[in-house]
Amino acid sequence: MADIEPYESALDAIPGAHPYPRTSRYHDAEIGVHRRADGTEVRYTKRRLLPPLDDTDQEPQQHVVGAGERPDLLAQRYFGDPGQWWQIADANPVLDPRELTDEAGRVIDIPLGGGFTRGDRRV
Known part of the structure; x- marks a missing residue:
């Protein structure tokens, strides 16, 4: 250290x-x-707050969770970086990111273009 x-x-x-x-x-x-x-x-x-989403025609991509998937694996698939799992967590109303993939068949939002954007607002 x-x-x-x-x-x-x-x-x-x-x-x-x-x-x-x-x-x-x-x-x-x-x-x-x-x-x-x-x-x-x-x-x-300091505390990080998410900005409110703008209502636009752009909708995030949806993903149906399969058995054994994890947020980090989804981030690798969609963004090429497993460390970006937090963007998927931010795009979905969960307190614990493990909730995103704990149930096969659940539909979750995947942020657009590697960042959660609606109306060109990045988180």
Whole structure:
């Protein structure tokens, strides 16, 4: 873990540097700073809220869940990156992403073009 500390220190020294890669669901999330009683600062990611969907003619692609499928496998199939499973979770009303694929035959939404867009709004 010693290799990570210089990286984190370097990010803290760069104004506007963001700790999450562009493909992360938290990339656009605001970073907050909490100051402890002793004066030390603790950085944290503020709550990430989904914007409301625009009603347009564009509808997300639908997928019928098969036995043994998982959100990460679906993300690999549709986006070429299993780490983008969160986009599928964001496009469907579930609290736990495992709910997406726990029942074969369930119909779920797959975001358009690798990002959940309706009216050109990316999440």
